[in-house]
Amino acid sequence: MDNSNSPLKSESTDNSKSASKGISKSRKCQTVELSALEKSLINLLQHGLPVCERPFAQIAEEVSSTEQAVIECLKNLRSEKVLTRFGPMFDAASLGGAFTLAAIAVPEEDFDFVTEQVNSFEQIAHNYRRDHDFNMWFVIATEAADEIEQVVKAIECKTGLKVLNVPKLKEFYVGLYLPV
């Protein structure tokens, strides 16, 4: 099958393989194939990078590689967007402001229109369609805590639909480990 039209092709045609001989792309979806070093680094670094002067040298020892190879490999994973972020994960609340998760049960025929209405609020950070009567789930992020309620009211007013507002009461765990 001809995959010359694959959108992935345009991302990188030649420079990735020479660097770490990893990341060859499957044609069916966005999934990438990874080298052994890439896999070890992805698994290890989801848990965290040591806080020291030369963290990649320390990581290299753990994966039986060299500091330079680790750096090259990570740069490549970053530029290929296999890693979407590399750095400190800040607690969102400490960046200031308030957050809540909210949902609306949107009538199917109005879904696109209501999506536009809800997304038009700059305080909507994420919005997902989900398969439930409450079929629209979004995160509201505001600078001040009392602004959350105002945004909820404004969304209700604009859409004519009731908003289910379920802020977190207690957090048990936030972090994702996706082994490869």
Next chain:
Amino acid sequence: MSTVTQEHLTKENLTEQERQYILLTQNGIPIIEKPYHAIAEQMNLSVEQVLTLTKSMQERGIIRRIAAVPNHYKLGYQYNGMTVWDIDDAQAEKLGDAVGRLPFVSHCYLRPRFLPEWNYNLFAMVHGKTPESIAEYRGQIKELLKEILVTRNHDTGQNSITKSNDMLTSTAILKKTGLRLKQ
């Protein structure tokens, strides 16, 4: 009265130096031999000061960890499910903690119920490579929670069956923006 409390960390708890650190690193740190030296240079600090600052912010929970965040889809994790559970409030903290420890759970929170339309108080997000895998993860969570799932059907009509748990899978991303500290 709420049985749970939430610690509030706010912008006001940050020193000017910490604010500067966040602004410099919230989009990532450089992937070079000495990344903290680069940050130190930009902040006019010594590398020791930057390492101390980093560790201090980590200890106080401002930094959760310094880590790599992979693109789920590129690693083959194409499926996610928001599992939701109606569990006994008295045991919610203890069992919520146990659910949060499961390796395939990425976020786990207690949230308020709004009866009758929303009876679930525990949320746990799961990720997997196949629809079967996330169904299996849901089953594992259910195994942990089966003793404390709430039954609410005693006095309701036959037509309204309130489920004790559900899994909402995402069928489309409608909006996604990053959360950032503003200048």
